[in-house]
Amino acid sequence: MKLNKLFIPLLLVAVLLSACGTTPTPAPTATKAPVPTAVPTAVPTEVPTAVPTDVPTAIPTDEPTAVPTAEPVELRFTYYADGVEADIIRPLIDKFMAENPNITVILDVVPYKTIDEQLPVQVESGQGPDLARITNFGAYRGKLLDLRPLLADSASYEANFPAPILEALGYGGYPDTLTVTGPYVNKTLFDQAGVALPGEGTTWQEWTELTKQVAEATGVQYAIAIDRTGHRFAGPAMSMGATLIDAEGNFTVDTPGFRAFAEIVKSWHDEEITPKEVWLGAEPVNSCIAAFKSAQLVMCMSGSWQINGIAKDVGDAFDWVVVPNPTGDGGSTGIAGGSAVVAFAGTQHPAEVAKLVEFLIQEENYREFSAGTLSLPAHTAVATNGVEFKTDNPLVLAALSAYTAEVPKLTDQAVSLNVHPYAFAYYRNSANRIAQYLSGELTLDEMLVNLQDDIDKAIAEAQK
Amino acid sequence: MLAQPGIKRARNAVSGVFTSIYDLIISLLDLIFGTTQRIIGVRGMPYVFVLPNLLIFGIFILFPMLLNFVYAFTGGSSFSPFDRPWAGTVNFDRLLACENYLEPRTCGEDLFWRAVYNTIGYVVFQVALMVLLSLITALILNRNIKARGFFRSVFFYPVLLSPIVVALIWKWILQENGLLNGILTGLGYDKIPFLVNAQWARLLVILISVWAFMGFYTLILLAGLQSIPADLYEAAAIDGANPWQSFSKITMPLLMPTMVVVLVLSLIRAVQVFDIVFAFTGGGPGTATLYIVQYIYSYGFSSPNKQFGLAAAASLLMAGALVILTLVQLIARREEN
Incomplete structure (x- = not known):
């Protein structure tokens, strides 16, 4: 009786399960890939058609006829954007997917904080994406996919990007932008105050005095500020003579230049001519650009990645310019930096990842990205042949030109900082320790001793 | 009026389906627990019923807690416990090294x-x-x-x-x-x-x-x-x-x-x-x-x-302080009672 009772419901379940069951799901490419008609017919000829013999056979060929038989592959691309980068790369990725219907690229646009804090843990625990856009070049040593054996034209890849950057990335990606730090100035306020904008060779002390004059004359709340990060702080410190990285690649913070610039920033806080919330507020990485955009600040030391945001948010509210990095005993240097697209060694689809990277570093695609994002190209051929930036805004074009002029002035240590394998040990610790000094918790001597100790310990821990 | 027998039939059919599903679930449960009980005996059954909660507790509380000990006594920057070298009490030593405990700036880990x-x-x-x-x-x-x-x-x-x-x-x-x-x-x-x-x-x-x-x-x-x-x-x-x-x-x-x-x-x-x-x-x-x-x-x-080791060591010290505080309060309350 009991068995009979059980038999009927079991039969019912068997019928239900068979109905829910095993019909093969349609390949995702049919819905996720863009409509093929959108692809310019000229494109396939520019894509390498021959797959090199040393490339694993899993790489799908570029021949359209071969595509339908390829296994569908899904790539996850974790991406952060300072401005419009995601809007610019999305059509490029759509174009790639149209050319490779078996590959679906899912672009996860995340806040920078996710890249900074969560991505390293995801990658470390084997849960990382296939690709990501990062800024901390040294954070993924040994965890990136060496693309050279997988690329159809590895020689072009190596020839078109600065070797120190590729080495820092372990040949696991490419720099998609080149950034330089430098100051933005509210020109309208200078004009209103009747103060002439100084040119090349002006010191930080002189800029401090001038911006104070402008702020007082125009009734603007703040004169001068710098982003809360060791990266932005390093440029002025080096310009004032700091040798942050010695010939052996070791960090030394207690130098006259570093001390001098720390004292200048402290004086800004003591005189209350800088927005204190930038360095003493809640955010671990904070920029003075918000105060600059709202015309509460005369001069903000930030970097070239802010151009887009300033152009968009300021509009025609006031005129702004990028001025040369102030000069000191160590010259006049910003800090080179930028972002990179990297491929992780943990990917299940190395061939497809390499194919996407190869597509993105093609000259025309890279140029389109640089032009759309108004970013300086790190791609030699693109830089040599020039970029027609997609803007009519003369302020933006002038800013790009000003930042381009900063590139040849970069000192060796200013270039090597961002690709230093232990740059992470300096960046956040320096911001925190300098903030302690600015808030009066530590003296300058204590700050420098503690910062050096933090850096040494962090490097020692990372080397274990 | 004419539609009523049809509605009744439909209602009965729906009711029948639900009754069958209910019977199925009960029968399946009976099969599972009946078999389990036959294998482990009545005395073991309470453990079967608390097993889901134990699993949740074990996975989300006990396991991370034990893992914390692993991190606290190992070094390096690797997230994987298997790739972390044994460090002994180094992380605790770093945290507790102080010239004067009342003056944080004299401590190795002043923060x-x-x-x-x-x-x-x-x-x-x-x-x-x-x-x-x-x-x-x-x-x-x-x-x-x-x-x-x-x-x-x-x-x-x-x-x-x-x-x-x-x-x-x-x-x-x-x-x-x-x-x-x-x-x-x-x-x-x-x-x-x-x-x-x-x-x-x-x-x-x-x-x-x-x-x-x-x-x-x-x-x-x-x-x-x-x-x-x-x-x-x-x-x-x-x-x-x-x-x-x-x-x-x-x-x-x-x-x-x-x-x-x-x-x-x-x-x-x-x-x-x-x-x-x-x-x-x-x-x-x-x-x-x-x-x-x-x-x-x-x-x-x-x-x-x-620095996972340092963080884990600090969290263990904090847990120790919390346990002591709670014990002190419980003892005080017991004495009061």
Whole structure:
């Protein structure tokens, strides 16, 4: 009786399960890939058609006829954007997917904080994406996919990007932008105050005095500020003579230049001519650009990645310019930096990842990205042949030109900082320790001793 | 009328399907548990029923706790426990190395000790203020005042808000160009540096967390007050006791068990303070509001300069301190009883 009772419901379940069951799901490419008609017919000829013999056979060929038989592959691309980068790369990725219907690229646009804090843990625990856009070049040593054996034209890849950057990335990606730090100035306020904008060779002390004059004359709340990060702080410190990285690649913070610039920033806080919330507020990485955009600040030391945001948010509210990095005993240097697209060694689809990277570093695609994002190209051929930036805004074009002029002035240590394998040990610790000094918790001597100790310990821990 | 037999038939069919599904589920459960019981016996069955909870506890609490020990006694920057070299007590030695424990700047890990002293200061003032204000509020709300229900809701409402929301609301009000400074400057006063001045930041963190969590403790104390029999007060009034005597001789002694609960809960919560402060001041200015959990978080999760071993060792020290505090309170309560 009991068995009979059980038999009927079991039969019912068997019928239900068979109905829910095993019909093969349609390949995702049919819905996720863009409509093929959108692809310019000229494109396939520019894509390498021959797959090199040393490339694993899993790489799908570029021949359209071969595509339908390829296994569908899904790539996850974790991406952060300072401005419009995601809007610019999305059509490029759509174009790639149209050319490779078996590959679906899912672009996860995340806040920078996710890249900074969560991505390293995801990658470390084997849960990382296939690709990501990062800024901390040294954070993924040994965890990136060496693309050279997988690329159809590895020689072009190596020839078109600065070797120190590729080495820092372990040949696991490419720099998609080149950034330089430098100051933005509210020109309208200078004009209103009747103060002439100084040119090349002006010191930080002189800029401090001038911006104070402008702020007082125009009734603007703040004169001068710098982003809360060791990266932005390093440029002025080096310009004032700091040798942050010695010939052996070791960090030394207690130098006259570093001390001098720390004292200048402290004086800004003591005189209350800088927005204190930038360095003493809640955010671990904070920029003075918000105060600059709202015309509460005369001069903000930030970097070239802010151009887009300033152009968009300021509009025609006031005129702004990028001025040369102030000069000191160590010259006049910003800090080179930028972002990179990297491929992780943990990917299940190395061939497809390499194919996407190869597509993105093609000259025309890279140029389109640089032009759309108004970013300086790190791609030699693109830089040599020039970029027609997609803007009519003369302020933006002038800013790009000003930042381009900063590139040849970069000192060796200013270039090597961002690709230093232990740059992470300096960046956040320096911001925190300098903030302690600015808030009066530590003296300058204590700050420098503690910062050096933090850096040494962090490097020692990372080397274990 | 004609449609009724059809509806009835459909209803019966639906009912039949549901009955069959129900029978199926019961039969399956009977099959599973019957078989299990036959295999392990009746005495083993209680363990089967608590197994799901044990699994959840084991995976999400016990396992990470044990893992914490692994991280605390190993070094390196690897996240994988298998790739971390044995370090012994190095992480604890680093945290506890101090020339003078009362002076954080003489300690090897000065930030840890700053966080410890900040936490002690926060706990002492926040818990004292929290318990005092909760008690006063509960006493007032226990009286026959007008709109008592409304006021109870008003005091409890902040508890329903996420701590992050609370922090952001107050940040918008108190930041340099926030609402309050806007009003002050509008009235011709100078701005007050609420968030960038160490003293202001410490004070405000305490006040805001009291505001946010007080309703919860008020509710517990209110329940305690309402459990005190009214005839005790009537008898005291007949004997000529004044309000203070009623409070000190009846209310406080009978409320003491509830007070101990409130004290234990608020103390543990205060030591664990993180989210509200993290969003409100980020631990600043400098390290003025850096508390122990944020210290652990910054080394374990947020900083690119991750040192899991140090974070794990600090969390074990904090857990030890919490266990001692709780034991002291439990012993004190037992002696009192």
